[in-house]
Structures are given as C-alpha cells and as structure tokens.
Amino acid sequence: MHALLNSLATAAPASGHTSFWLPRSGSTTAPNVDFMFMAITYVCYFFFVLVVVLMVAFVVRYRQKGTKLEFHEGASEHNTPLEVTWTVIPVIIVVAIFFGGFKGYLTLATPPANAYQIDVVAKQWSWTFKYPNGAISDDLVVPAGRPVKLVMRSDDVLHSLYIPDFRVKKDVVPARYNVLWFQSDTPTGKRADGTDDFHNLFCTEYCGKDHSRMNRKVIVKGEADFAMWEKDQAEWLIKIPKDELYFKAGPILYARCSSCHTLDGTPSTGPSWGPYNGLPAIWERTEKGLTKVNGKPLSELIGPGKEFEHAKGYIANSILQPNKHIVDGFAPGMPTFQGQLDDLGIDALVGFMQHLNEFDSKGKLKAAQPAK
Amino acid sequence: MTAIDSHSTPHDDHAHDGGHGHSEYPFLAHHFETPAQQFDSGKLGMWVFLATEVLFFGALFAMYTLMRAKEPEVFSFASNYLDTIMGGINTCVLILSSLTMALAVHFAQRSKKGPLVVCLLLTFLGACGFLVIKYFEYTHKFDANLKWGPAFYQPVVENGKPLGAPEAALVTESTPAAATAGSPLTVNPLIGKPLPAEASSIKRAAMGPSGLASEDAMHAHDAHGHAATGDHDLAMKTHVYNAQMPVNTHRFFGIYYCMTGLHGIHVVIGMFLIGWITLRSIRGDFNSKYYTPVDLVGLYWHIVDLIWIFLFPLFYLIH
Amino acid sequence: MTTLDATRPLDTRPSADNYLTHSRGVLSWILTLDHKRIGVMYLVSVLASFLLGGVFALLVRTKLLFPGEVSWMSAEAYNHFFTLHGAVMVFLVIIPSIPAALGNFVLPIMLGAKDVAFPRLNLASYWLWLLGATCVVLSLLMGSFDTGWTFYTPYSTTTRFGGVVPVVTGAFILGFSSIFTGMNFIVTVHKLRPPGMTWFRMPLFLWALYSTALIQILATPVLAITLSLLAVERIFHIGIFDPAWGGDPVLFQHFFWFYSHPAVYIMIVPGMGIISEIISVHAHRHIFGYRFIAFSSIAIAFFSFLVWGHHMYTSGQSGLMNVVFSAITFSVAIPSAIKVFNWLATLYKGSISLTTPMLYALAFLFLFTIGGLTGLYLGTLNTDIHLHDTYFVVAHFHYVMMGSALIAMIGGMHHWWPKMTGRMYSEFWGRIGCTLVFIGFNLTFFTQFMLGSQGMPRRYYSYDQLPGMAEAFKTYHHISTGGSYIMALGFVITAIYLIHSLYRGKPAPANPWGGRSLEWQCPSPPPHDNFKVTPRVGDCYDFSVVRWDEASNGYIVDRSLDPELNPNAPKRKGHH
C-alpha cells in the first residue's frame, strides 16, 4: 500500500504533470507529504461514503408516508458498546494520522547540517535571494541534489514563502529569522515547447495590495550549471568600470557591514567608520595610523617594510582576517569575508571609505553623480 | 453592571405574574419564583461576569509575563522609575475601601441603614483617593516624558535645551563586551534551542543601547540616578540619554499605562456603581430581605482590588 | 406553584394575545425585555448582515472569474471586499446567529421558563450588537480596512486604511454583546429550570447552547483585550505586536487564535444542537445516545481551548508547540465524530418526514462530514505545511461555517419559523431553495479543495501570473463562481417565500412537525410569558406520545400516554 501510494504520488515526472489532487512533487520531502495526503484522503473517502450511504439508506427505508408516525421494533435509545466502538476507532485512526504527520514534520523542520544557505529578504512586494558568494537574484536558483536552507527575514510586514511543488512553506516575519529547507534532485530544464521550466514560488501570507503579485520562479540547476550561474551572478562587479566601483558597488556592499559599522560615529558592534571617540573617519585614521590595535597605534604596523605597505593592506586584512588585529575597546566579533569579497569588492569598499563624505549616514550617495 | 441586577422590572410586567404571590416580595422580578432563586441567579451572573474580567485582565498578564521573560533587564531598569511608596499607599487605600465595601454588605444584610450608607461613602472616598494618587503618579511621569511609544524617546526640553544631552558623551566609553553576529542559524528550528557552541554570547541582561553595556548596568544606573547626580528627578528626565537604558524600555511604560489605565477605568466604573447604590441605600431600598445590588457591586469592587493586588508587585516591586 | 394536571395536553389554542401582538409600536420592540422579541430582532439583523456579507462574497467571486486585472475592481478594492466579507460573516452573522437569534427565542421556552435570567442584560446585548454593527459601518466611512478578518500585525498596525480602529472597536463591542448572551444562558440554564427539568432532561440544543456560552465567556474577553491592544498599538505604538516598536507579531497570533479557534466552535456547537433537535423531531425517533451527545458538546468546548496553535504551524511558532497543538487538535475531532454517528443512528428506524428543516439537516450531515474530515488534513503537521493559507483552507472553513453552521441555522430557522411567526411557509419552495443552495454550495467550494491542494494561495486578487497553473485554476474558479450564483439564487428564493409566508402563509398549528419538547406545547406564536402555568416536563425525546390531530391540522402531545406524567399510562414496548 505504502509503495503503491508512494508511486502514485511521485510518478509524475518533473515536467509539469500534476495529479488530480496535488501538483507535481519536486523535492525529496514531497513524497512523504503526498503519502500522508493520500492516506488521509482514503480515510476521508471511507468515512464520507459510510456516512452518506447510511444516511441515504435510512432516509429511503424509513421514510414516513402521510402524517401518521410509525414506530419500529428495536429502535433503541442508546447502546454503549456501539458508542464505545465508534469512539475508539476514530481515536486509533487520528493517532495514526498524527504520528504520520509528526514524522514527516520532523524531517521538514530539521535542516541538514551541510545545507547550502541562501538568505532571503522579503518586503512589500518583492523577494531578494542572497547567495553565500555574494550573488543576489530575484528568482530563486538552487543547486540540484543538495539540501538548501533559506534563512528568511522580512523588512516590513508578514510574508510567507511557499513552493507548492516542494510542499514547503514558512512565514517570513519581521524582527526575526525563520528557516526553511528543501532538497530538489531534478533540474528544472526545459519544457516541451522549449521554454525554461521552473517551479512556482508564492507569497502566502496576506501582505497588502500586491500580495498576489509577489510570486517568483524557482529554478533548479545541475551541480555544474549552478556553480557557473552562481559565479556569473556574483561577478557583477567586474562589469562596473574601475573608477565607478566605489559609488556603484560600495553602497551595495556596505549593506553587509552596516549591521556592525555605522557611518555617523554611533557606537555599534564594530567601530564606526565615521569619526568616533575623538578619532577621525576610518580612512583618515588608518592612513595616519591613529587607530590603536592590540594596544599599539597602527603607525607601527603600516609603512614601508612593516606588516602592511599601505593603509589599504590593513583594511583588506581586517576584512579577510578580522581577528588578527583587534581594535582597542572592541571584542573579536567580526566574521571573515574571505570567499565572499574578492579584490574588486574590497576595492569598492575601500573607495567607499575614502569618499565617505559623499554618502549620507545610511550609505546612500548624496548627489546624483559623485564629484569627479 | 446595572443590567445584571435582575431586580425591578419596569412598566407593566407585573401585570402578568399569574398566580405568584410576589406582593410579599416587591423586589422579585416576574420571571423568578423565589427570592433565593433571584439572589442565586444574580450572584452566579456576577461570578460569570467576573470570570470574563479575569480573562480580560488575564490576557494582559500574559503579555506582561512574556515581555518580562524576553527582556528582564527592561523591567528591572524601568521599575526603578515607579514610586513604590505611592503604589504602596494606593494598595492600602484599595484594601481599606474593600473592607468598607465588605462592611457595607454586612450592614445591608442586617438592615442597618446608617452604617451601610457610611460604609458606602467611605468606599467611594477610597476610590477617589486611589484615583487622586494615581493622577499624581501619572503627571509626574508625564513631566519626565516617561510615556509610551515614540513620546518616550522625546528628550525633555527645559529652557529650550534638551536635558541630559551632555551625558551622552560618556556613553560611548562603556566597555564593549564580546558579541557575535547573533547568528540565528545556530538554532535548531524544531526545538528552537540554540545549539550550545554557537549560541549568542551577549549576556542579554547586559544589552544596553550601545548593544554592549557592561554587565552591571543596573547598578551603574542606580549610581547614575541617585549617587552621581543626586537628583532622582533629573535621572528620570534624562532617560533618553542614559547609556544604561536597555533596548525597548518604552514597552514597559506602554504596558504600565495599559494595565493600570484599564484598572483605573474599572475604578471609575466602580465609582459610578457605588454612587448608584449609595443613593439607593439612602432611599432605603436595601434590607435583610433584599440587598443583592450591594452584594454584587461589592463583588465587583473586590475584583478590582484583587487585580490591583497583582498589578502592584508586578510593576512596582519586582526588579 | 401550581402545576396543571400533568396528563392533560397543555393549552395550545392560538390566542389573540401573543408575544407579537402583546404591545404595539416601534418602542415596544426596541425597548422590549421579552426574550422572544429580542430573538426576532436579532434574527432580522443577522439576516440583513448575511445579505450584506453575501453581496461582498459575490463581488469576490465575480472578480475571480477573471484571472488578471479588471478595470472595475482594483487589487486594493478586492482586499477590502474579502476582508469585509470575512469580518461581517464572522462577527455580525455567524457568531450571534444561532445563540442570540434562535437560542434567545427558544431557550427559555424549551426550558419551561418565563424568560432568561437577566432580561435587561439581554436587551443590552442586542443594543451592543447594533452599536458594534454601527462601528463596522463607520469604519467603512473612515477608509474601511483591508487586513483580512484575522487582523494580523504588523499589517493591521501599519495599513494606510483608517478603518481598522473603528472596526476593531466594533468587534470589541460585539464581543461584549456575545459575552452578555453567554452569561444569560449560563445563569438561565443553571437557575431557571422548573421542577422536573433536570440536566439530563434538557433538550440537546440547550446543552449545546450551554457549552457555547462557556466558550463565549472564557474566550471572548481575550479577543476584546487583544483587539484593544491592537488599536492602542496602532495609535500609540506601545510595542506589543508591532516589531517596529519591539513587539512580537506571533504573540498577536497566539492571542487572536486563543479566541478565534474556540470561536469556530461558538459557531458550530449550537448548530450541532439544532441538528440534534431537527433530526430527532423530523425522524420522530428518540435521539440516540443522549448522554454521549450532551457530553461531547462539553468536551468540544473544553478541548477547543487547547488547539489554537494549529493555525500557526508555519508562523514561526516553535516546533515543539506545533507538535503539541497538532496532537490536541485531533482530540477535538473525536466528539464531533461521536455526534455524527449518533445522528446517523437516530435516523435508523425512525419515521422520517422529508420536510425542509430535515433536508437542511441532511445537507448538514453531508457537508459537515466533508468539512470536518478536511480538518484532518489541516491538523496533520506536514500536510498543513502544504495546505496552509491556500484555498484548501478556504474550502474547509466554508464547509464548516457556511455548509454546517449556517445551514444548521437556516434549518433551525425553518424548524421554528411556524412557532416564531405563526405562519407556515411553502414546503415546495422550501425544498427547491434548499436543493439549490446545496448544489450551489458544493459547486462553489468543492472545487476550492482542488484549487488549494494544487497550490492556489488564498487572498489572491489575480492568478494570471502563475504560468502553468493559471489555466487549470481558471476552470476551477469558473465552476466556483457559477456555483455561488446558484447558491445566491437559492437564498433569494428562500428569502422570497419566507417573506411571502408572513403575509400569505397558512396559520401554523402549535406543533406542525410532531415535536415533543416544550416549545411545541405552547401556542404558535407563544404568548407573552410563554406558559400560563409552569409545565411538568417529560422525556423530551419520547415521541410515542405524539399523534396527529386532524382538528388542529398538526400534532399534539398526548401527555396522558406518558408513564412519567401519568402512572396509569399503558406500558409500551421498547421503552424504559
């Protein structure tokens, strides 16, 4: 039975087939959900038919004709064994259903440790997906054959990420992170008519005007394809001319530092990039060697023949090996951005720091075009 | 509450009393058979209503518990701003007015009109006293902008200058403690427990507005508030610039006003009810045969007292 | 306390002085303390609101005929319409419908009491209802609201439409209206039962109303306070529910569902009570398993408080709580199952007349079985993850709210119509109306199960952007909308013949169906104070003493045949 149901539920190939009840199943956890769904469906068929058939049969058989009441032999008022039976049988059935759902849910709720992590930000009415290598995309692109974990946050109201083909859904809640995972083994590939195939992604928590337009595609790519796509997507920096990097890419990259580094001198997890504590803004203080790290001023580290030839070297090192030198008054708390920021990214950030006065306190360019 | 009282059916209903000998009990409504049935009904009705009151406030207590569990530091910090002595006096006032209410019921049951009226008036006075004290408490806090939501973050302006701003310079001197990115990915979503090794290392009670205030922020506040400036009022007024003020302190005042405000509304309703039965008892409506309204208003008044008995320690005492 | 000779039939001759004619003028209605008049006023108001909610529903359905944008209804307008539809149907229609309208009318009569315990509180309840309804209308004028009937934060605290605060105030007031009804019923059932009417002598409808009252008392205050907090949060930003001020949106959901799950049983339990009455009366057969049905009402009331989290499986609620709530959710299904089987057993060996109320009761059995069973998919953890917030849920709750609770209410209305109005309606049109509603209903909502399990999210204005799915969805939506038109036709017919009966209907006998409980033993319409003399009660499900009476063109209860009332009565077989 199990096997039969399983095959029923999973028989649909990833090419757009759907069964009467369910859409195609595209993830490793979907068959389990489908199995439970179909199992409950059969329970329902059974009880529904039972109730309706008995009802109709009794009505036909005991239909009263005219106004005279008929009294039948043996129409008892109660029957305790019978009552107990029809209490106990449903109890057994629901206990079984509960455990089925519980087992399936355990898998749904525990992302495997080796999952590939994608950060998701939802806002009215768009999705942003961010990949570990810095790539950003509007549609969700995932590697096939690998568990994928979505770490989701909302910028405004409640949203909910739902991929029917994967049978997964989770609300995206402001002021907290919610996690969702799935694994899809078959790349989406092409449809019969040559267009790209994909799974649908919906927002299922009502979020206002364009709630029904808050949907995207989910594209599953084979291992190699995905790696290529991810790299391409991340290399958007390359396409920006060198001298425009700092204002085109800087603010975007700064977004990833803003949680710890402010621009206006307010204290935060990390030292502000603006002037703080009597020190000038970051570029100036580094160049002049004013910052104290591990009790010593930077001037002892930067300069010809010293650890860093130039201020830029120190900053790059702070980004890639943040815990090597700890700024006085701060705890070693910065994560490394090794593998996430390449030279271009670091160039952009350093440029951003050099031109800090062209940006407002949120990291937005003040003027339409930077001063040349 | 008026409506609960099943007594006194207006207009023509008495005409349809059928065979009942209601004339013996002029207060008996037409649909009751005996005074006992009427009394029991009224009483049960009141208790059922009190049950809804318990759940009404219960949801607020639930909210309180959750907020406190999430941000204990807010509560220990902010409850210092409440005046324990005033709160304590108010508690006593309510207890005494509860006593006079209970006495009123007692005298009503014994048909003692004089003492009944006196007790009711005393109860009424107690209610007034409670509100007056509460009024002073509220205005005191309003002066210091200890309000809800955005208003809480408005610096108090005196002589055109925001109070306490200079102190802000001191703020950044606080020693930062270790902090991780607070990665939530370290959470096992099924059980929701942080996985031990990766759990956030920020001591939550130490989360000042700088995100990193030192662990004994609370004591520092006491020193700041009382020892350093020696002026409690100034400390109250400069809370916006207080580096030790934990994140989300405005929430404390938000629910403080919600809960004590709702309780205050109940006190006001109570005053109307007490006033009403005072008038009726002056008129001589109540005696040992019929005193249900006094009893029911009494029950209501006691539950108002009972709720305050919990509000008082939860806001003023626990720190 | 004289009681009439217990064996004589109670006096059921229609008299010129009944509760309708007792006094005249508008004031005599709106200031009345008579539970029957209050019930009737509630009924009229609830039906008017139902019409309003239905119009909103038809607008929603009509929009969904078209997959994409339509010029005559913007996305925002659509959001307003489904929100208004849900809010009106839930707060103005279904929660007060059975207890406050039908219950108010029937409860004291069934009990043998003169009135409810606190008549003035009862009137206050109705006035509060009116005030609450006014607030809802007011909110329409103040910009309306588009939050969904669930008012989830932080959308509801930030939406630019200003009707949120007034409507929330309205719901607060309606909550107290509902609480007052509940208080009244609890005290009436406890204290106003005449001699002989023991707890287990009460008609099952009263058990149902009593259980409902318990839920109303214990759950509604939490909604009231939650909605006040929502309003306060929206205006003053105190930081409870809105994360921008440090609040927790999931906490709002906990509070909301702490009320709103039990509330769904406020809707269905009295409906189940009506079904117990209709089925036993129209099958003229002692109800099967009285105690099981009575206790299952109480059990539902109790368990309903423990399962609210099943609406929050995907909300970010912790896994542990998900599991706990799922487990308890299934326990609620058991008492419902017990009831369904007992009703079936009551049909067995009955003497079934297929009157309009009975048709509605059978429709209820059919639809509630579907609605309830689909609750199992939603209670199950992993399937609900897939189905949550899709049309599957929409279909589920329409089957239980509209298909069960509302159908029960319409059935009950037909059942007691002759009693309330003193007129018979047209049986022929009654059956036509019921059939149309039944067919239309299934067309409308069964398709939504497929829509939902295929992945169509609810509260969607457009679905043309779902490549690969839009086509299939369109077909389902067309069938659904078509069905809703049929259903609307059914209701319009119903409204017409009911109104017609008020003017042209045949005078109703005291007991047109062959019922046994007390309300069938007083004249139609009942006199002002129900019973001249407090009647002795027998077994209200013993139909063997009921017989047809040619003279009155109705049934009469021959109390002299009841061994409990008359020791000399002939002993009968199959009776103990």
Add this chain to the structure above:
Amino acid sequence: MSNHSHAHAGADEHPLVGHLVPLWILFATATVLLVLTIITVAVRYVDLGEANIYIAIGIAGVKATLVGLYFMHLKWDRPFNQLTLVGSIAFVVLLIWFTMLDSKQYEPQLIRGNPTGVQTELGQKAPDAPIAKQNQLIR
C-alpha cells in the same frame, strides 16, 4: 465585636438569603492584608535575587485568596461560583503557559537591538542619544 455572628437581635438581623460574615472576620482580613502589603514593600528593599519575584507573587497570591475567601464570601458560597473563579484563572494560566512555552523556544531567532521605529524616532528627536543597531545578518 466578635460576638456579632451569634447575636440574633431580630428578624431584620438575618439576611433572607446569602451568608452573613461576622465583623471580626472582615476586620481581621483587612489587617492581615495591610500587614502583608507592608511586608511585601519591605522585601523589595532587600536584594534576594530571583527569590524576590517569587516572594512578591506569593504574597500577592495569599492576599488575593484572602480577598476571595472572606471579602467575596467565597468560603461560604456555592461550589459552582467557586469553580467559576478558579476555572477562569486556570484558563489564564493555560494562555500564559502555552504562549510562554512557545516564545521561549523561538527566542533565539529574534533580532535584537533598538527596533526600527525607535531608531527613527531617536535619530530625529535625540540625535545624540545612544542607539543599539539591530544585529542584522543579511542585507
């Protein structure tokens, strides 16, 4: 005064229905309540750490019970009336218990720091006041 309950001064001294609570019980209750209030305030000034909470709530519980039993006559009232109070409190406990259980579980997922509303407010109204940025992972 303590004799009042036994003093049968005449028909008017008997309530027709309900229970007459002797005066001394009422006064005694009030005295105990006042004493408990003073104690609970006093304890506030002693730092007992965690224990402070439990003592304060415990004393409040005792006071509430006294009010219920004697002032509200529950001691002599019908069982069902007693049940309504106890039952309603039980449902409050249920609400608190389940929601607490849940919010404790998901607490580690919360984003901490000054929420956005506060940040904007502070930024505009009191620019020099300290702000705790939220520990945002992404963006």
